[in-house]
Amino acid sequence: MYTQALNVAEADDRGLEDAARAAQFQARIDAEERIEPNDWMPGAYRKTLTRQISQHAHSEIVGMLPEGNWITRAPTLRRKAALLAKVQDECGHGLYLYAAAETLGTSREELVDAMLAGKAKYSSIFNYPTLTWADIGTIGWLVDGAAIMNQIPLCRCSYGPYARAMIRVCKEESFHQRQGYEIMLTLCRGSDEQKAMAQDALNRWWWPVLMMFGPPDATSQHSDTSAKWKIKRFSNDELRQKFVDATVPQAQYLGLTIPDPDMIQDADGHWRHSEIDWTEFKQVLAGNGPCNRDRLAARRKAHEEGAWVRQAAAAYAAKRAQRQTAQAAE
């Protein structure tokens, strides 16, 4: 078991939520106080955060796969080391986030099992394939760029362990984003073939990246309560717009074309993208993206093939503990 020894049972509020405690809780949130693991919290708050933090953790772990796909083929030793270090960082984020989720009372094993069973979600962006080296640059530039846009406000999230995790994660993500952009810059300053590779990657990733911010505000399920609890501070559409406004000049600097011929800059300076194809988003979410099956299969394979190793570690730890007890008794 990976669960941390916190007095979760005591904090468990099922059936005990009373109006006074709920009001006190909301007052603390409104006063920008951080909620800590042993504090009283409404069951729905706990559930929402457990879902969000564990989904975030799953995304980091599944996200290792598309980028890991290029570790053995990185074009130079410097790129190989940087990519390996980056994917290792993502793994670290996953571990860190599982630990944050565990403070809410669900073990990492249970959370991982739910993901492997296909019951828990991870970011749909990782259900797209990395076909060329330019995809590695594009993921760093756009996918990590979008993640930062989402995560910077989470550094002020009302739940202490998540907020603190995000501060560290964001620092590393912003390094990854610059690294990805630097890969793109190198490609765009390279041969025609390299520049075409960069454009092709942008063409394939642009729309899925915009979908990373989630459904339009008008149809989003969770935003209202999340905003009240100060888990989410900006709406999906607000964050998406911020991202587009930041990214368009970066693409222009690279000499790349955003694959949206109808995009216009309005009088306020905002870049307005065309309608997003939400049918595709829903299909990928429903498990029909190009790599959904491969990603889950890869995670299940690692989990199943590693079972004997985890069993061995547990068996050895038990034997050692037994020996130590026996020794102490002598």
Added chain:
Amino acid sequence: MPVANIQVSETPLVLYALRRADDALILGHRLSEWCGHAPMLEEDMALSNIALDLIGQARELYSYAAKAEGKENDEDKLAYLRDVRQYRNLLLVEQPNGDFAQTLVRQFFYSAFADLYWRAMMTSRDTTLAAIAAKSEKESAYHLRHASEWIIRLGDGTDESHARAQAAIDQLWAFTGEMFDVDEGERALIHAGIAIDPGTLRGPWLQTVSDIVGQATLVLPQNDWMQQGGRLGRHSEHLGHLLSELQSMQRTFPGLTW
């Protein structure tokens, strides 16, 4: 054509640095294959970390080999534009990952050697090699500790893990002898105080290995026949496949900047 294999003038010093660089790169590459697929996240982290250390060592050693050669070559040309017959690594490090036990036994055999080797090399009269040794020794001490702990856990864990660990030892044992071999060129470097005699490390290596294997309730094979050839470019069939993947970008798009 920029895509062709490079030629390397293998003076004793260039060859010496290349052999160690190839060991580090090939083993680092093998470990990096685990990233995202390890039995637990902690091992995704640890194996990637060790791979990063080894790739870092490889880069320093390739750069030094290129400098010692004094021609047009650099770390990437040495890594990406030599064919299987030009690679000089130990046969041990190119063996496939297999299961987790095979990966860890391979790492254990190598790290138990590398730890002693780099510590001894800190006294090299070649200041670059001595500096690389000082950094690598710190890293390999951790690699050895990590691998040793796993050998004990697997050997003294469950029946299945014990059987897998023993099978890995039996499978890889014949590749350990090559670590202690010396040829004439290296002999000259040893006399000059640039290299150390790996033969002197065999006793301490066997002691470390026997101690850990004993604690793990495993046994070392009686068969002492040892495979050789990696140092001269006579490899197992596995290396060609590894290189075709490692080198695919540089071979497909020759001469570009990435």
